[in-house]
Amino acid sequence: MTSPLLSVENLRVSFPTHTGRVEVVKGLTFTLGRERLGIVGESGSGKSMTGRSILKLIRKPGQVTADRLEFDGIDILSQSEKQMRAIRGARISMVMQDPKFSLNPVMTVGEQIAEALVTHQKLPRRDVQARIIEMLHAVRINDPERVAKLYPHEVSGGMGQRIMIAMMLIPEPELLIADEPTSALDVSVQAQVLDIIDELVRNKGMGLILISHDLNLVSRYCDRILVMNAGQVVEECAAGQLENAQHPYTKGLLAAMPVINETRDELPVLDRTQWAGT
Amino acid sequence: MAIDQQSASPEPAPGYAGKRLVRGFSTTGGFVVTLFLTFLGLLAITFFIGRVIPIDPVLAVVGDRATQEQYDVAKIAMGLDRPLWMQFIAYVGNVFTGDLGMSVSTGRPVIEDLSRFFPATFEMATLGILIGCALGIPLGVTAAARQGSWLDQAIRVVGLLGYSVPAFWLGLVGLALFYARLRWVGGPGRLDIFYDGLVEPVTGMILVDSLLRGEIDIFWNAVSHIILPAAVLGFFSLAYIARMTRSFMLDQLSQEFVTTARVKGVPERVVIWRHAFNPIRVPLITVIGLSYAGLLEGSVMIETVFSWPGIGNYLTTALLNADMNAVLGATLVIGAVFIVINKISDVLYRVLDPRAR
Numbered sequence: 001m002t003s004p005l006l007s008v009e010n011l012r013v014s015f016p017t018h019t020g021r022v023e024v025v026k027g028l029t030f031t032l033g034r035e036r037l038g039i040v041g042e043s044g045s046g047k048s049m050t051g052r053s054i055l056k057l058i059r060k061p062g063q064v065t066a067d068r069l070e071f072d073g074i075d076i077l078s079q080s081e082k083q084m085r086a087i088r089g090a091r092i093s094m095v096m097q098d099p100k101f102s103l104n105p106v107m108t109v110g111e112q113i114a115e116a117l118v119t120h121q122k123l124p125r126r127d128v129q130a131r132i133i134e135m136l137h138a139v140r141i142n143d144p145e146r147v148a149k150l151y152p153h154e155v156s157g158g159m160g161q162r163i164m165i166a167m168m169l170i171p172e173p174e175l176l177i178a179d180e181p182t183s184a185l186d187v188s189v190q191a192q193v194l195d196i197i198d199e200l201v202r203n204k205g206m207g208l209i210l211i212s213h214d215l216n217l218v219s220r221y222c223d224r225i226l227v228m229n230a231g232q233v234v235e236e237c238a239a240g241q242l243e244n245a246q247h248p249y250t251k252g253l254l255a256a257m258p259v260i261n262e263t264r265d266e267l268p269v270l271d272r273t274q275w276a277g278t
Numbered sequence: 279m280a281i282d283q284q285s286a287s288p289e290p291a292p293g294y295a296g297k298r299l300v301r302g303f304s305t306t307g308g309f310v311v312t313l314f315l316t317f318l319g320l321l322a323i324t325f326f327i328g329r330v331i332p333i334d335p336v337l338a339v340v341g342d343r344a345t346q347e348q349y350d351v352a353k354i355a356m357g358l359d360r361p362l363w364m365q366f367i368a369y370v371g372n373v374f375t376g377d378l379g380m381s382v383s384t385g386r387p388v389i390e391d392l393s394r395f396f397p398a399t400f401e402m403a404t405l406g407i408l409i410g411c412a413l414g415i416p417l418g419v420t421a422a423a424r425q426g427s428w429l430d431q432a433i434r435v436v437g438l439l440g441y442s443v444p445a446f447w448l449g450l451v452g453l454a455l456f457y458a459r460l461r462w463v464g465g466p467g468r469l470d471i472f473y474d475g476l477v478e479p480v481t482g483m484i485l486v487d488s489l490l491r492g493e494i495d496i497f498w499n500a501v502s503h504i505i506l507p508a509a510v511l512g513f514f515s516l517a518y519i520a521r522m523t524r525s526f527m528l529d530q531l532s533q534e535f536v537t538t539a540r541v542k543g544v545p546e547r548v549v550i551w552r553h554a555f556n557p558i559r560v561p562l563i564t565v566i567g568l569s570y571a572g573l574l575e576g577s578v579m580i581e582t583v584f585s586w587p588g589i590g591n592y593l594t595t596a597l598l599n600a601d602m603n604a605v606l607g608a609t610l611v612i613g614a615v616f617i618v619i620n621k622i623s624d625v626l627y628r629v630l631d632p633r634a635r
Binding site: 055081084086088090094096097098101102104105106116119151164168 | 533534535537538539540541542543544545546552553556557630631632633
């Protein structure tokens with residue numbers, strides 16, 4: 001691996017509360033090349049906050065600190081808002097969780113995708129249109145001309161998420177953060193959406209951070225996995241090595257997954273005593 | 279199906295909103311019919327209220343010294359001996375032929391009075407709501423975009439003042455300062471006395487009429503008279519509109535699709551106006567429509583302070599004189615204004631919100 005696409009060292013995200021600042025990400029360290037990294041963890045483990053802090057999208061009063069947060073040699077934390085805007089979308093992009101809420105309800109699909117493109121590239125109108133159609137094709141939408149004129153409430157969840165992917169990939173970023181891209185979708189379309197992300201990411205040689213709470217899903221689509229709990233990485237391993245996991249938390253998570261053709265009276269519950277009070 | 283038709287047409291031209299407007303009207307399906315029915319309901323309500331209140335319209339005409347014979351003759355002449363439903367039908371017939379009866383207090387037909395008083399209110403209210411929107415919306419958006427900043431605090435104080443300052447006080451202080459002291463604006467009334475009656479009324483709105491006649495000096499004189507009361511009215515709607523805009527915007531700015539826009543690298547100004555503001559246009563129209571309708575009702579306070587011959591003044595005077603024809607007529611006009619504004623908002627909803635189509 002040559003110089004990493006993204007290197008994160010001691011990333012901390014905190015929010016003020018009535019009882020003082022609470023850290024939701026506590027010293028996260030990892031590097032990412034042009035590979036597929038999965039971040040797994042339960043709700044509130046800081047996965048999404050990690051994704052958003054890479055885009056510098058943590059709004060005040062939230063606070064992000066890190067010894068190092070570099071994307072392709074650029075120190076993210078020292079970038080101005082204006083400099084960040086040139087990076088967001090164009091170089092790092094993010095697919096959000098639920099297309100019902102993450103697409104603008106009063107703009108057509110085509111307008112929203114076009115916006116993602118023309119924000120970063122000045123193109124003649126006809127070229128923009130052609131790129132949109134091409135991109136919608138790439139996310140396996142039949143009849144893209146028709147879909148481009150629809151409003152988000154007129155498309156299904158699975159199609160909405162494919163539109164989201166098209167919108168986020170059209171400026172050809174180098175890193176895609178997929179923040180629980182399938183949690184809001186039917187199981188039947190989850191695989192389809194992930195296959196599309198996988199295919200496009202591989203073809204374009206991009207880096208991918210797949211954030212999820214689904215261990216199986218992540219091990220299927222990623223090269224490497226970070227297991228997060230309470231704001232910290234508890235385990236880092238290659239996707240194939242998951243069954244050799246060392247940390248009790250990871251082991252607990254794996255044990256809690258039912259296996260087909262198996263009879264267990266009760267699935268084990270995580271022993272949470274050591275995290276009590278967090 | 280509508281979707282298929284849409285896709286059959288070539289790509290949307292920039293003037294797409296115009297097409298939406300037409301469709302907005304046609305999909306309302308019997309727009310005129312609903313308008314008519316609502317108006318009929320309004321007529322029924324005003325009519326029966328007019329009949330149940332304990333004021334004898336005959337007595338108001340013949341005076342309290344009339345003999346019983348005179349009273350009976352007048353009662354029959356006014357058609358009040360007939361059953362209520364026949365009276366109602368006659369009333370509806372009269373209204374649709376433009377006959378609202380005579381006003382006892384002014385001695386003129388009510389319709390004529392209304393055509394003199396309502397344009398004065400209309401002119402002032404329209405200018406007021408324009409001022410309110412032009413300042414209130416940007417203020418509300420700015421406050422929301424910079425939530426918690428000193429600017430936000432200042433705008434919230436303005437909003438609070440708009441709720442708590444009495445209209446007559448603000449009007450009087452405005453007159454004392456800008457008219458009496460600084461001489462920046464004209465005083466009470468719609469025109470200076472030597473311009474009065476020089477313009478033949480066409481619409482009844484002096485600003486429009488003077489321009490139609492090409493009387494520029496009369497126009498500017500009318501502007502100098504209307505600007506202060508309209509600004510006072512505008513201030514109150516500004517305060518309301520700014521507060522509502524701020525809260526709608528805060529709601530939108532926390533939505534996921536606003537984050538999506540930021541992820542795309544869209545400039546903050548575009549995030550705010552295109553992504554957060556566009557979806558709130560529909561609720562804002564409701565707020566502005568209600569606010570405008572409220573102004574068109576005529577503000578008795580403002581009209582009294584500024585000697586403005588508006589509908590609020592007319593209605594109040596009529597009420598105090600038990601002038602039922604005038605009261606019913608003015609109530610009808612105000613009700614009709616509400617109906618029309620509601621209908622306009624309905625159509626605008628469909629134009630502005632794809633989900634409502």
